[in-house]
Amino acid sequence: DDHPDKQPMRRFPWAIVLAVSLGIVFFILLLLALLMYYRHSASPHAASDPDIELVLMVGVGGGSVNV
Numbered sequence: 001d002d003h004p005d006k007q008p009m010r011r012f013p014w015a016i017v018l019a020v021s022l023g024i025v026f027f028i029l030l031l032l033a034l035l036m037y038y039r040h041s042a043s044p045h046a047a048s049d050p051d052i053e054l055v056l057m058v059g060v061g062g063g064s065v066n067v
Contacts, residue, residue, distance in 0.1 A: 028060060 035056060
């Protein structure tokens with residue numbers, strides 16, 4: 001009675017992984033868009049804040065690793 005179709009543990013939930021990956025990518029793109037809008041609409045002093053660039057680079061790096 002051992003059928004290869006009857007092994008649910010061997011099936012990887014690709015749909016869930018794909019949905020999570022797309023969600024992470026969309027979230028990063030949304031953050032990038034909000035950051036660019038903030039930097040364009042903010043004062044030059046706020047736009048030249050190095051902390052924003054550091055947080056952005058760390059966030060994109062972590063997001064690309066997760067994907």
